[in-house]
Amino acid sequence: MxxxxxxxxxxxxxxxxxxxxxxxxxxxxxxxxxxxxxxxxxxxxxxxxxxxxxxxxxxxxxxxxxxxxxxxxxxxxxxxxxxxxxxxxxxxxxxxxxxxxxxxxxDCLVTFPCDVMINQMVEAHRDKNRHGSCGVGIYETIMRTSNHQKTTIGYIKENFDQLANMIANTIEVYVPKRLHELNTELTDSEWELIRNENITENYIDDLLFMFQHTxxxxxxxxxxxxxxxxxxxxxxxxxxxxxxxxxxxxxxxxxxxxxxxxxxxxxxxxxxxxxxxxxxxxxxxxxxxxxxxxxxxxxxxxxxxxxxxxxxxxxxxxxxxxxxxxxxxxxxxxxxxxxxxxxxxxxxxxxxxxxxxxxxxxxxxxxxxxxxxxxxxxxxxxxxxxxxxxxxxxxxxxx
Structure with missing residues (x-):
């Protein structure tokens, strides 16, 4: 037993x-x-x-x-x-x-870099009205995968060659809508960080490492x-x-x-x-x-x-x-x-x-x-x- x-x-x-x-x-x-x-x-x-x-x-x-x-x-x-x-x-x-x-x-959901950045930036904009988030994008991952694209680890592995496009589409289509829902307007420097292609490239390398070690x-x-x-x-x-x-x-x-x-x-x-x-x-x-x-x-x-x-x-x-x-x-x-x-x-x-x-x-x-x-x-x-x-x-x- x-x-x-x-x-x-x-x-x-x-x-x-x-x-x-x-x-x-x-x-x-x-x-x-x-x-x-x-x-x-x-x-x-x-x-x-x-x-x-x-x-x-x-x-x-x-x-x-x-x-x-x-x-x-x-x-x-x-x-x-x-x-x-x-x-x-x-x-x-x-x-x-x-x-x-x-x-x-x-079927595990997978966090994107923009999920983390939305989490952290919105909390910073809330100032004294912060929710007390840990800042790693858990809730934002759930919201994005419920309302935009459900990116599970299995799905990403099957469509790995499309991952960069998935992330780019999320940034340009979903992120502005989500920020509007959160009544948050980002600065130019914050948008520059979200759209940073080096972050996306490093993230894809990290995902590949995860696949290789699990x-x-x-x-x-x-x-x-x-x-x-x-x-x-x-x-x-x-x-x-x-x-x-x-x-x-x-x-x-x-x-x-x-x-x-x-x-x-x-x-x-x-x-x-x-x-x-x-x-x-x-x-x-x-x-x-x-x-x-x-x-x-x-x-x-x-x-x-x-x-x-x-x-x-x-x-x-x-x-x-x-x-x-x-x-x-x-x-x-x-x-x-x-x-x-x-x-x-x-x-x-x-x-x-x-x-x-x-x-x-x-x-x-x-x-x-x-x-x-x-x-x-x-x-x-x-x-x-x-x-x-x-x-x-x-x-x-x-x-």
Whole structure:
């Protein structure tokens, strides 16, 4: 029987999904292959993994289990490809001793350079009214492929000799219409950048590199592996359907919905879902944040996140108290997508920063065991550091 784990971020992202994915992938015997499935979002993800030998990497386009030699990445049809960032990250991983092995579903959407530039330029023109985008063109890719031309990786490979014309047509026909919809007028220098032919040539080279270093497949690849770890991106509160936080959302399903759909061809498996949270909440980007506070309220000397730095599109990394009510409601809502028997687990990270407790208010603390009782669950993984070796399974774990 297949062993399947689904890792879901339960908040606004940055919960520790990379850490838990690496932990679960490394738990399988080295002789057994592990399929690490990315099932939503795209290269805007930033999942940090730190190994005991000192290697550190923020995974965006590859599975966070990639430091393990038995790991293979599967970019499912729900993943949005960015060839420019794929090549950059691939080469960084090579420098760290990793040669990624990657399957790509033929129906993955592919980002064009103009998608990224529209995203970044429009955000810049919004000034103080920015949506908090990561600036890598995820939403613009979806809009373009829905309203102009659906460029999947399979279609592009079959029509590779027409790619330059596809991009040129998009720039001259679609981009002006899209900018009109966004009520944004670009400067001459911005238009010059969008029409830059060198960017298009480099992009085509990057796509060719991607073709040469991956294998394009159908979803039946899922049936070829017995050990599968699904790695979610972003968090439940950023789900495209979570209208309470509109418009500051991500254009994908961040919970189990996509993963369950991918597993529809698998009749039987030992399935468990792990919902990950920090011992406090965080948010990188604009939008509603009910429990926001200063980082010094979480830890007297303040906190500094190594991965999430202040940037032009998302702004400052924000901190807040753990919100029990929101957490419980989000997890329960996500579990409504289940159509098979599963084990539900929790993982709480960054406990070393809050004295081993979840921080639910100024000087108000909650034990992990008490959160399990509130959620009516038995299993919790707790982390007091940034490596897989720092994770422990709670005494309440069963089996």
């Amino acid at each position: 297949k062993n399947v784990k689904i890792v879901i971020g339960a908040n606004f992202g940055d919960e520790g999904k990379g850490l838990l994915t690496d932990y679960f992938c490394s738990a399988f015997p080295a002789r057994e292959k592990v399929l690490n499935v990315r099932f939503n979002g795209g290269a805007q993800a930033g999942h940090t993994v730190v190994k005991s030998d000192g290697r550190r990497h923020v995974f965006s386009h590859f599975g966070s289990g990639s430091f393990n030699e038995n790991n293979l990445t599967y970019l499912s049809r729900y993943f949005i490809l960015n060839p420019m960032l794929f090549v950059k990250e691939y080469k960084v991983l090579e420098s760290k001793g990793v040669v990624p092995r990657v399957y790509i579903h033929k 294998e394009i497949v159908e979803n039946n690849i899922i049936n070829e592996y017995d050990n599968i770890v699904f790695e979610g991106a972003q968090g439940l509160l950023l789900d495209a359907d979570n209208k309470e936080y509109y418009p500051h959302l991500t254009p994908s399903h961040t919970g189990i919905k996509n993963a369950i759909q991918i597993l529809s061809s698998v009749d039987a498996c030992d399935l468990s879902i792990c919902y990950v949270t920090r011992s406090y909440f965080t948010r990188h980007g604009a939008g509603l944040f009910k429990t926001e506070c200063d980082s010094t309220d979480i830890k007297p000397e303040g906190l500094r996140d190594k991965t999430n730095q202040t940037n032009a599109y998302q702004g400052n990394f924000r901190y807040g108290y753990f919100d029990v009510t929101t957490f419980k409601r989000s997890v329960e809502k996500d579990l409504a997508f289940l159509n098979r028997i599963v084990t539900v687990e929790l993982a709480v990270t960054h406990l070393d920063e809050t004295g081993g407790h979840l921080l639910v208010g100024n000087r108000e603390k909650l034990e992990v065991a008490d959160l399990l009782k509130i959620m009516n669950l038995n299993t919790a993984y707790t982390s007091n550091g940034e490596k897989a070796e720092d994770i422990q399974c709670s005494d309440l774990c069963m089996g």
